Amino acid sequence: xxxxxxxxxxxxxxxxxxxxxxxxxxxxxxxxxxxxxxxxxxxxxxxxxxxxxxxxxxxxxxxxxxxxxxxxxxxxxxxxxxxxxxxxxxxxxxxxxxxxxxxxxxxxxxxxxxxxxxxxxxxxxxxxxxxxxxxxxxxxxxxxxxxxxxxxxxxxxxxxxxxxxxxxx
Amino acid sequence: xxxxxxxxxxxxxxxxxxxxxxxxxxxxxxxxxxxxxxxxxxxxxxxxxxxxxxxxxxxxxxxxxxxxxxxxxxxxxxxxxxxxxxxxxxxxxxxxxxxxxxxxxxxxxxxxxxxxxxxxxxxxxxxxxxxxxxxxxxxxxxxxxxxxxxxxxxxxxxxxxxxxxxxxx
Numbered sequence: 001x002x003x004x005x006x007x008x009x010x011x012x013x014x015x016x017x018x019x020x021x022x023x024x025x026x027x028x029x030x031x032x033x034x035x036x037x038x039x040x041x042x043x044x045x046x047x048x049x050x051x052x053x054x055x056x057x058x059x060x061x062x063x064x065x066x067x068x069x070x071x072x073x074x075x076x077x078x079x080x081x082x083x084x085x086x087x088x089x090x091x092x093x094x095x096x097x098x099x100x101x102x103x104x105x106x107x108x109x110x111x112x113x114x115x116x117x118x119x120x121x122x123x124x125x126x127x128x129x130x131x132x133x134x135x136x137x138x139x140x141x142x143x144x145x146x147x148x149x150x151x152x153x154x155x156x157x158x159x160x161x162x163x164x165x166x167x168x169x
Numbered sequence: 170x171x172x173x174x175x176x177x178x179x180x181x182x183x184x185x186x187x188x189x190x191x192x193x194x195x196x197x198x199x200x201x202x203x204x205x206x207x208x209x210x211x212x213x214x215x216x217x218x219x220x221x222x223x224x225x226x227x228x229x230x231x232x233x234x235x236x237x238x239x240x241x242x243x244x245x246x247x248x249x250x251x252x253x254x255x256x257x258x259x260x261x262x263x264x265x266x267x268x269x270x271x272x273x274x275x276x277x278x279x280x281x282x283x284x285x286x287x288x289x290x291x292x293x294x295x296x297x298x299x300x301x302x303x304x305x306x307x308x309x310x311x312x313x314x315x316x317x318x319x320x321x322x323x324x325x326x327x328x329x330x331x332x333x334x335x336x337x338x
Binding site for chain 2: 003004022028031032033035036037038039040041042047048050051052053060061062063065066067069070071073074077078080081082083084085086087088089090091154157158161
């Protein structure tokens with residue numbers, strides 16, 4: 001199974017459709033809000049939301065964002081050395097309890113490091129959309145990833161460590 | 170208890186120090202990663218991280234971000250009509266299991282809506298820092314909040330609804 005990508009494996013213009021999607025349940029959202037101290041009644045008070053624009057609770061934006069990002073790890077940042085920054089995170093539509101979110105990522109740019117040629121920075125945009133085809137979120141981020149040669153060295157070090165530990169047994 | 174702010178209550182240049190802080194445990198981080206499908210080994214494989222720059226797991230960036238945002242709700246967006254966008258989210262330093270995060274928010278700008286004068290858009294920057302005084306995250310966001318008059322109408326509607334329900338009993 002491929003998990004993440006090395007610098008050479010990113011092609012500017014490529015589109016990665018992440019799989020699988022994720023239905024965001026009421027339970028997910030309540031747990032997330034409590035875990036992150038987000039007590040906005042828009043997310044946790046169903047009675048309050050009856051008097052708001054959508055007349056029902058909205059899934060907390062950071063949960064939609066975090067899931068879309070999580071979905072992209074296997075295709076984008078699973079081998080990352082560092083996640084540098086998000087240039088923007090835009091909420092483009094509401095997510096309600098029971099909605100299913102899918103995500104896809106486009107490669108916008110890549111640049112090999114001049115000071116450390118064993119790594120490079122990749123710029124991608126990820127969008128999340130729901131079962132009704134509505135785009136609900138987009139974000140642009142920069143990730144530092146290893147070259148194939150660097151990744152191979154890391155992999156060999158991990159394998160040798162495990163092998164040595166097993167020999168000792 | 171004050172929870173959130175109306176448009177008139179934001180003053181450009183004001184700094185809100187959020188309270189309390191939050192120690193991010195290993196358990197928090199693992200739960201968060203599973204909940205958001207974020208299987209990056211930097212967060213969930215302690216053995217893998219022994220060969221990385223910090224030689225230990227990093228708390229997932231979206232968890233630090235989500236907690237800092239959650240901390241700001243009581244001072245900033247607790248009365249929000251909508252959370253519009255994040256202009257940037259920057260990871261400025263690592264967060265490790267057991268680190269304690271604090272956050273504060275500065276008001277950068279405010280603008281009353283011209284089409285709907287019962288609301289306005291406030292721009293704020295939030296930073297998160299740890300027990301060592303290191304800034305670990307910053308983000309800038311735009312939030313749509315009600316005026317005092319609009320908020321009073323919403324509050325009266327909620328109170329009348331509850332009162333009517335209680336009379337029926």
